[in-house]
Amino acid sequence: MSAAKPQPRRVHSGNRRDDAARLAVLHAADDLLVEHGFGALTVEAIARRAGVAKQTIYRWWPSKVEILLDTLIEDSEKRLPVPAGSPTADSIRGYVRGFARFVTRDPAGKVLLALLAEAQHDPGTAKSLHERFLGPRRVRERELLATGTEAGEIAPKLGPDATIDALLGPVVYCALTGASVPRGLVDTLCEDLLRPRAD
Amino acid sequence: MSAAKPQPRRVHSGNRRDDAARLAVLHAADDLLVEHGFGALTVEAIARRAGVAKQTIYRWWPSKVEILLDTLIEDSEKRLPVPAGSPTADSIRGYVRGFARFVTRDPAGKVLLALLAEAQHDPGTAKSLHERFLGPRRVRERELLATGTEAGEIAPKLGPDATIDALLGPVVYCALTGASVPRGLVDTLCEDLLRPRAD
Amino acid sequence: MSAAKPQPRRVHSGNRRDDAARLAVLHAADDLLVEHGFGALTVEAIARRAGVAKQTIYRWWPSKVEILLDTLIEDSEKRLPVPAGSPTADSIRGYVRGFARFVTRDPAGKVLLALLAEAQHDPGTAKSLHERFLGPRRVRERELLATGTEAGEIAPKLGPDATIDALLGPVVYCALTGASVPRGLVDTLCEDLLRPRAD
Amino acid sequence: MSAAKPQPRRVHSGNRRDDAARLAVLHAADDLLVEHGFGALTVEAIARRAGVAKQTIYRWWPSKVEILLDTLIEDSEKRLPVPAGSPTADSIRGYVRGFARFVTRDPAGKVLLALLAEAQHDPGTAKSLHERFLGPRRVRERELLATGTEAGEIAPKLGPDATIDALLGPVVYCALTGASVPRGLVDTLCEDLLRPRAD
DNA sequence: TCATAATCGAGACGGTACGTCGGGTCTTCGG
DNA sequence: CCGAAGACCCGACGTACCGTCTCGATTATGA
Numbered sequence: 001m002s003a004a005k006p007q008p009r010r011v012h013s014g015n016r017r018d019d020a021a022r023l024a025v026l027h028a029a030d031d032l033l034v035e036h037g038f039g040a041l042t043v044e045a046i047a048r049r050a051g052v053a054k055q056t057i058y059r060w061w062p063s064k065v066e067i068l069l070d071t072l073i074e075d076s077e078k079r080l081p082v083p084a085g086s087p088t089a090d091s092i093r094g095y096v097r098g099f100a101r102f103v104t105r106d107p108a109g110k111v112l113l114a115l116l117a118e119a120q121h122d123p124g125t126a127k128s129l130h131e132r133f134l135g136p137r138r139v140r141e142r143e144l145l146a147t148g149t150e151a152g153e154i155a156p157k158l159g160p161d162a163t164i165d166a167l168l169g170p171v172v173y174c175a176l177t178g179a180s181v182p183r184g185l186v187d188t189l190c191e192d193l194l195r196p197r198a199d
Numbered sequence: 200m201s202a203a204k205p206q207p208r209r210v211h212s213g214n215r216r217d218d219a220a221r222l223a224v225l226h227a228a229d230d231l232l233v234e235h236g237f238g239a240l241t242v243e244a245i246a247r248r249a250g251v252a253k254q255t256i257y258r259w260w261p262s263k264v265e266i267l268l269d270t271l272i273e274d275s276e277k278r279l280p281v282p283a284g285s286p287t288a289d290s291i292r293g294y295v296r297g298f299a300r301f302v303t304r305d306p307a308g309k310v311l312l313a314l315l316a317e318a319q320h321d322p323g324t325a326k327s328l329h330e331r332f333l334g335p336r337r338v339r340e341r342e343l344l345a346t347g348t349e350a351g352e353i354a355p356k357l358g359p360d361a362t363i364d365a366l367l368g369p370v371v372y373c374a375l376t377g378a379s380v381p382r383g384l385v386d387t388l389c390e391d392l393l394r395p396r397a398d
Numbered sequence: 399m400s401a402a403k404p405q406p407r408r409v410h411s412g413n414r415r416d417d418a419a420r421l422a423v424l425h426a427a428d429d430l431l432v433e434h435g436f437g438a439l440t441v442e443a444i445a446r447r448a449g450v451a452k453q454t455i456y457r458w459w460p461s462k463v464e465i466l467l468d469t470l471i472e473d474s475e476k477r478l479p480v481p482a483g484s485p486t487a488d489s490i491r492g493y494v495r496g497f498a499r500f501v502t503r504d505p506a507g508k509v510l511l512a513l514l515a516e517a518q519h520d521p522g523t524a525k526s527l528h529e530r531f532l533g534p535r536r537v538r539e540r541e542l543l544a545t546g547t548e549a550g551e552i553a554p555k556l557g558p559d560a561t562i563d564a565l566l567g568p569v570v571y572c573a574l575t576g577a578s579v580p581r582g583l584v585d586t587l588c589e590d591l592l593r594p595r596a597d
Numbered sequence: 598m599s600a601a602k603p604q605p606r607r608v609h610s611g612n613r614r615d616d617a618a619r620l621a622v623l624h625a626a627d628d629l630l631v632e633h634g635f636g637a638l639t640v641e642a643i644a645r646r647a648g649v650a651k652q653t654i655y656r657w658w659p660s661k662v663e664i665l666l667d668t669l670i671e672d673s674e675k676r677l678p679v680p681a682g683s684p685t686a687d688s689i690r691g692y693v694r695g696f697a698r699f700v701t702r703d704p705a706g707k708v709l710l711a712l713l714a715e716a717q718h719d720p721g722t723a724k725s726l727h728e729r730f731l732g733p734r735r736v737r738e739r740e741l742l743a744t745g746t747e748a749g750e751i752a753p754k755l756g757p758d759a760t761i762d763a764l765l766g767p768v769v770y771c772a773l774t775g776a777s778v779p780r781g782l783v784d785t786l787c788e789d790l791l792r793p794r795a796d
Numbered sequence: 797t798c799a800t801a802a803t804c805g806a807g808a809c810g811g812t813a814c815g816t817c818g819g820g821t822c823t824t825c826g827g
Numbered sequence: 828c829c830g831a832a833g834a835c836c837c838g839a840c841g842t843a844c845c846g847t848c849t850c851g852a853t854t855a856t857g858a
Contacts, residue, residue: 015802015855038320044844053805058846116375117319120312121237126377134376162381166388169369176315176371177333178325182361189365192391213823214833243813252836257815416830436718440818451831456820511717514773518714519635524775532774560779564786568766570773574713575731576723580759587763590789612807612850639839650810655841 017060024050025057026074029067034107038114041068065118065125068111069132075108076133082140087148093190095144096167100186103175113175138164154194163193216259223249224256225273228266233306237313240267264317264324267310268331274307275332281339286347292389294343295366299385302374312374337363353393362392415458422448423455424472427465432505436512439466463516463523466509467530473506474531480538485546491588493542494565498584501573511573536562552592561591614657621647622654623671626664631704635711638665662715662722665708666729672705673730679737684745690787692741693764697783700772710772735761751791760790 028050032041043064047054061067080102083091103109115133119126141164148154156163167189174181227249231240242263246253260266279301282290302308314332318325340363347353355362366388373380426448430439441462445452459465478500481489501507513531517524539562546552554561565587572579625647629638640661644651658664677699680688700706712730716723738761745751753760764786771778 015800015853017802018804021804037322042844043846047805051805053807054846055806055848056804059803113319117316120316120375123236130376158383158387159381161378162384162387165369165373165378165381166384169372170365171368172372172375173368174364176319177329179360179364182358182364184357185361185365188357188361188392193387213835214825215823217834220835241813242815246836250836252838253815254817254837255835258834419830435720441820442818445831449831451833452820453822453832454830457829515714515717518710518773521634528774556781556785557779559776560782560785563771563776563779564767564782567768567770568762570770571766572762574717574769575727577758577762580756580762582755583759583763586755586759586790591785615808618809640841641839644810648810650812651841652811652843653809656808 018056021050021052021056022060024052025061025067026071028052029064030071030107030111033068033114034110038118041114063124065115065122065128068115069128072108072111072115072133075106075111076102076137079106079108082137082144084140086151087144087153089148089153089190089194092144092148092154092194093187096171096186096190099168100171100174100181103171104180109175113172116172116176148194156194158193166193217255220249220251220255221259223251224260224266225270227251228263229270229306229310232267232313233309237317240313262323264314264321264327267314268327271307271310271314271332274305274310275301275336278305278307281336281343283339285350286343286352288347288352288389288393291343291347291353291393292386295370295385295389298367299370299373299380302370303379308374312371315371315375347393355393357392365392416454419448419450419454420458422450423459423465424469426450427462428469428505428509431466431512432508436516439512461522463513463520463526466513467526470506470509470513470531473504473509474500474535477504477506480535480542482538484549485542485551487546487551487588487592490542490546490552490592491585494569494584494588497566498569498572498579501569502578507573511570514570514574546592554592556591564591615653618647618649618653619657621649622658622664623668625649626661627668627704627708630665630711631707635715638711660721662712662719662725665712666725669705669708669712669730672703672708673699673734676703676705679734679741681737683748684741684750686745686750686787686791689741689745689751689791690784693768693783693787696765697768697771697778700768701777706772710769713769713773745791753791755790763790 025046028046029041032045032049041064043054043057046052046064046067047057057067061070080098083095103112112133115125115129119129138161142160145154145156145160145163149156158166167186170185170189171181224245227245228240231244231248240263242253242256245251245263245266246256256266260269279297282294302311311332314324314328318328337360341359344353344355344359344362348355357365366385369384369388370380423444426444427439430443430447439462441452441455444450444462444465445455455462455465459468478496481493501510510531513523513527517527536559540558543552543554543558543561547554556564565584568583568587569579622643625643626638629642629646638661640651640654643649643661643664644654654664658667677695680692698706700709709730712722712726716726735758739757742751742753742757742760746753755763764783767782767786768778771782
């Protein structure tokens with residue numbers, strides 16, 4: 001590091017999309033959200049922080065919401081995968097517990113909350129969030145329940161969507177209100193909703 | 200010269216706060232939110248629509264969020280009161296059903312969703328929402344459960360906050376994702392959570 | 399002074415115009431102009447400083463300019479009277495010297511400069527300034543020259559208005575540009591313009 | 598679809614300053630001053646009239662005063678240059694006459710009067726006006742007198758600054774009071790002040 | 797080999813809304 | 828009726844971002 005070169009200025013890759021710029025944007029967005037909240041998440045601030053021109057952002061993302069969706073999708077697939085294969089009652093309960101942890105403690109969970117919030121303010125966000133995150137994930141969650149039911153691991157008394165809403169809803173609501181998820185809540189719901197009465 | 204009086208100009212009340220202006224602001228905010236969404240809810244737009252000077256808004260409300268809170272508090276007390284007196288299992292279930300209707304179909308419910316959303320973006324909103332709406336209402340909801348439990352009407356298996364989160368959370372989550380509350384969801388939850396297994 | 403009475407609140411006189419309020423306004427205007435410049439001279443600031451309601455100002459003065467004109471007229475008649483009676487060449491020169499002092503050093507002179515300036519920005523000010531100050535004073539100055547000429551004290555080579563403009567103009571210009579009046583300027587002009595060449 | 602191109606929208610020049618915007622601002626300011634006076638000369642009005650964003654004005658000018666100074670400097674150098682080279686008594690008198698015309702009849706002269714006025718209200722304006730207009734011009738005027746004196750064309754009886762103030766002051770004063778410069782005033786002053794007594 | 801084409805940083809541009817300030821009008825209330 | 832107080836509508840202030848644009852430089856590609 002020489003003092004004579006204060007800005008080593010990341011060199012870009014010519015003709016092709018610059019992946020370094022892409023990552024810089026994603027991380028800048030993530031960091032700004034976590035550090036200063038959604039209010040500080042302006043395109044200008046992201047560009048500043050990422051050391052990127054605004055135009056570079058607008059070239060690749062239609063809005064800051066899509067940036068957040070990109071990070072959310074990547075992170076959630078790493079840190080909160082929907083269990084595949086043949087689930088057990090335990091693994092399903094584990095997923096709900098993981099969801100609670102994700103949404104209340106993981107920085108990436110803040111991104112989901114922020115997008116869920118922004119979706120209330122802007123229909124375009126709602127559409128994107130459903131198409132790119134909520135919808136696909138819900139499909140896999142339904143498969144999870146279906147496979148578990150077929151295998152006799154669980155016997156939900158409600159329909160699949162109702163069951164999922166009943167399990168995840170309280171967790172999300174707690175996160176949105178800044179509360180921690182009360183101890184026992186997830187387990188009780190899993191027992192009540194996934195086991196038949198005559199268990 | 201008579202026709203040259205183009206400004207009938209609402210007359211205001213001198214030294215005291217002008218209640219007509221107050222109501223005009225509240226209604227304008229409500230209308231704008233319902234008609235064009237939170238994104239269009241700027242102080243300038245409210246002022247324009249209400250026929251009021253911006254300064255009059257800033258004089259009485261620190262932010263547009265407080266305007267919405269004012270309307271939410273007024274409306275929710277009219278349209279979704281927490282049952283007082285001695286509750287029955289039925290009246291408690293009725294409250295949860297009413298909550299579902301409020302939050303998915305009542306225009307005033309949109310205000311709650313918008314504020315819950317904005318609270319994710321701005322800590323000040325979160326604070327106000329808790330202090331002025333969520334907190335006081337939660338107090339009354341806890342009393343509802345406590346009275347019902349003492350009277351032997353219900354026997355919740357979870358703690359009061361967990362019970363309330365488990366009942367209202369799914370409803371709020373459905374509303375936030377734009378889904379309607381699945382038929383049977385509320386009833387099933389009430390049965391499971393408010394009655395002991397061996398009922 | 400008792401701590402229990404923080405505002406001794408000047409008592410007003412009921413039915414008649416309150417002269418204390420009138421003076422408080424005039425002094426407040428004067429003080430604000432001298433201390434913080436014309437930019438700080440708002441009606442609100444005058445009212446604050448004078449401990450007077452805005453309406454009291456608007457009731458008696460059509461604008462802050464008229465307030466300044468009131469003080470200017472009062473002060474200039476005290477501190478820079480146009481010599482009356484039978485003038486000598488010396489007394490005329492003394493008047494011009496006095497004018498220079500007034501306009502460059504006397505705080506009341508700042509009021510004249512401010513009004514002359516404001517007259518460039520606002521035709522109403524120009525009108526008032528002429529009607530209430532410049533015009534009447536010019537009348538007396540012309541009389542001064544006329545009487546002096548008749549008495550043989552002076553023999554102006556230019557017409558009366560031209561002479562006055564030529565004598566006072568440089569002084570005003572110096573004041574406006576923040577310069578002091580160069581030594582010898584006034585005397586030389588008086589000699590050249592009031593005495594015939596072959597004197 | 599072809600006629601659907603309603604925005605011909607002046608195209609701007611990318612990374613560099615848009616000269617069209619610069620000129621639009623200068624002309625808008627000039628026009629507003631002449632048409633509606635300094636009172637109507639708000640940044641918002643200039644922006645509106647010039648078809649320019651407010652930010653574009655604030656980007657390049659610290660205040661509306663500097664806009665006026667820009668136009669004044671440009672215009673005065675075109676329409677009222679200080680004679681260069683070797684002056685004659687006639688060319689010097691011609692300059693003073695030109696100054697009188699400029700300040701009483703040329704729209705650009707109104708800009709000078711407005712700035713001189715605003716300088717009374719605001720020290721920053723005074724500073725700028727001196728540094729960018731009055732000072733440099735005064736330097737050239739002193740050179741004019743010095744050169745003329747050396748050449749024997751004139752023999753001022755007063756110092757250079759006093760001479761200039763005595764020549765221009767009356768003209769400016771007449772302009773400020775809305776009067777026309779009395780016939781003979783300029784010529785008489787030039788004769789008296791630029792020629793030695795024993796002429 | 798070298799023109800072409802796409803990307804990048806930079807940042808000017810026309811806009812909209814922000815929250816504040818002062819202007820001038822009005823009404824209430826106490827003396 | 829006067830004066831203090833202060834709410835009201837209005838419009839300008841100077842700032843922050845929006846999303847679009849043009850620039851000049853950089854670099855991989857293919858004629």
